[in-house]
Amino acid sequence: WSGHHLLLFGADFWCEKNMSDKDKRTVFISGASRGIGAAIAKDLARSGYDIWLNYRSSTGQAKKVKKEIEAFGRTCTLLPFDVSDETAVNENMEPLLRDQVPYGLIHNAGITRDTLLPLMRRDEWDSVIDVHLNSFFILARLFSKVMLSRREGRIISIASLSGETGQAGQVNYSAAKAGLIGASKALARELGKRNILVNVVSPGLIETEMIEKLPLDTILPLIPLGRVGRVEEVSGVVRFLLSEEAGYITGQVFSVNGGMYM
Ligand code: NDP
DSSP: OHHHHIIIIIOOOSOOOOOOHHHHTEEEESSOSSHHHHHHHHHHHHTTOEEEEEESSOHHHHHHHHHHHHHTTOOEEEEESOTTOHHHHHHHHHHHHHHOOOSEEEEOOOOOOOOOGGGOOHHHHHHHHIIIIIHHHHHHHHHHHHHHHHTOEEEEEEOOHHHHHOOTTOHHHHHHHHHHHHHHHHHHHHHGGGTEEEEEEEESSBSSGGGTTSOHHHHGGGOTTOSOBOHHHHHHHHHHHHSGGGTTOOSOEEEESTTSOO
């Protein structure tokens, strides 16, 4: 413990620099070519942030989002790579991070491989844990190192109702999302004294391609608000968590689920 303590609060072997205004207005978002990530990217661009936009394969969609961001007068750097591939992350990010430290890391990339556990293949378990949780380790470790030198930053992960309640058919996904919540709380404790805030936004059912195959007729009666959520209702919470006014909030989970779980 004393070694960790020294690293975080004692020896400053990362040279300290203040965040520039440009740094303060830049965020990295994983999985932002479509769905919730794309909505977060556009919402933040409209609010004055430049965007580092990661995605894996939807190049056409990512280019469309980039255009919309540029229409708001902001810059958008497209970063196509698999966020669970540590070598790819480091190769792409390290040169950028040498020049600039973004204020925000938003880890949103996600996949589902739903099936009941007795039928689940090992690769269906591994790929879901990789994209959600192992990529949090890769990204949060990389970004927190550079944020530490600036004594400023925000790390926000998109979890899920399934990670709070557990969901049948989603043992892999529920484990990954619950893992994100635990990891974020622990990291919030590690980084708090350096003014790096770590929080989680936990959506219920949000209208994106991810929920296209779900039997909504049977699910809607379970939602007090009686409807699925809109992507903007998630991005608004992320925008708030990046704001000055959210400066005393860390280690928290913000549920955006229409009251489905309270
Ligand atoms: P979508 O399927 O609409 O979009 C997923 C995004 O993640 C795409 O941009 C995709 O890029 C990207 N992505 C997937 N795998 C990787 C990877 N290995 N590396 C980089 N990017 C990747 O999902 P949603 O927008 O619905 O979901 C976004 C997040 O919100 C996820 O973490 C999801 O678990 C969570 N969530 C969603 C809910 C919902 O109801 N929609 C509810 C609760 C949580 P590409 O297309 O290029 O592969």
